[in-house]
Amino acid sequence: MSSLTERKARLIVHGDQPYNAEPPLDRLRASYRTPAKNLYVCSHGDLPDLDAAGPCRGVQSVGI
Numbered sequence: 001m002s003s004l005t006e007r008k009a010r011l012i013v014h015g016d017q018p019y020n021a022e023p024p025l026d027r028l029r030a031s032y033r034t035p036a037k038n039l040y041v042c043s044h045g046d047l048p049d050l051d052a053a054g055p056c057r058g059v060q061s062v063g064i
Contacts (some may be wrong), residue, residue: 010037018043 013020023038 005039007037011041018045 008021011023013019013021019041020043021041022034023040027038028034
């Protein structure tokens with residue numbers, strides 16, 4: 001997966017916090033299937049730019 005900075009360069013950003021972006025229309029029309037790099041991004045909070053070589057963070061949950 002590419003970094004958040006690289007993804008921002010490929011998408012049309014409508015909002016930075018929360019981050020909301022979409023690919024240009026010509027890239028959506030280029031193929032019947034949409035590659036992952038061209039997916040819409042819609043979030044309800046800020047996205048951290050994590051370093052893959054940095055510390056590992058996990059999510060833990062108690063079962064329902």
